[in-house]
């Protein structure tokens with residue numbers, strides 16, 4: 001089946017008891033067993049597995065061209081669980097432009113458990129090769145990155161990582177692209193991670209995370225951790241994400257159409273110094289983006305002339321773009337990463353330009369969005 005069909009049907013069958021077309025929200029923590037040690041259909045306790053979560057997990061696996069999906073209470077819960085595959089003393093090579101919360105988890109918490117982190121420029125596969133050490137067990141990257149929308153060639157990095165004698169795992173945070181635009185497992189990644197809070201949910205009404213893998217042995221280790229660590233989503237959250245995913249292809253096409261129009265508008269605006277958008281001709285990895293992503297996505301970052309104060313004036317002046325953290329919903333959002341989502345990287349090598357503005361372009365009418373940006377940029 002093609003992606004659009006999988007988005008609606010994968011993991012979801014009409015209920016065999018009553019024909020309900022939508023997956024029920026199974027609000028149950030436990031399941032009656034047929035005998036001691038004889039659970040029905042593998043359900044014992046809802047931290048371990050719940051039917052609504054199972055439908056979502058199977059859907060995620062299908063969309064990412066994986067074999068096994070795991071849902072978590074948040075994107076960071078998924079990230080943390082993946083990192084728990086490691087042992088004290090292991091080294092992680094991470095991209096030098098990652099989600100601020102991932103950096104905080106790595107730098108402030110997991111370092112205390114004696115995991116070692118190096119942050120490298122993964123847009124250059126050579127610098128990945130140079131930063132691998134004899135203790136590297138995991139390579140972690142985002143592409144496009146948050147907030148600079150830098151692109152890493154997943155296939156090139158996968159070849160380097162897998163040629164290393166240690167056989168480190170390659171994990172790709174695919175939150176910004178979504179499986180509709182890019183499927184890292186097809187390009188050689190071992191693990192895909194998502195914040196389902198963003199495009200997969202798509203309506204800014206749920207927090208969730210996911211991990212998807214192909215390999216059975218790796219999946220078993222992750223299912224063990226998912227149950228043993230316990231950072232699982234509730235059934236209502238799983239239902240909301242399942243519902244959101246059904247329109248993912250439609251939404252991603254519209255996000256792209258609107259983003260393209262806004263990029264064009266910004267590119268010729270006198271108050272805009274620089275634009276970061278994967279499909280824009282000014283993007284240094286545009287060629288890789290066009291090769292591994294179906295379209296340019298809905299995220300745009302740009303630097304406004306006049307520094308931090310000008311950026312703050314712009315984001316406080318929009319009327320349709322809501323000043324808010326998060327991204328990937330149907331509604332347009334605007335923010336200043338240095339002062340909002342990326343506060344945790346201040347003073348680190350991952351520090352963000354204070355005049356950088358990040359847009360999550362929604363699926364409203366593009367002329368309304370451009371008009372809104374136009375009047376806000378006059379305040380710069």
Ligand SMILES: *Cc1c(COP(=O)(O)O)cnc(C)c1O
Pocket residue numbers: 074075076077099101102142146173175176194195196197198207208209
């Ligand atoms: C938001 C985000 C996360 C964290 O996800 P939560 O659901 O907020 O925990 C991780 N990676 C990226 C790229 C994100 O945008």
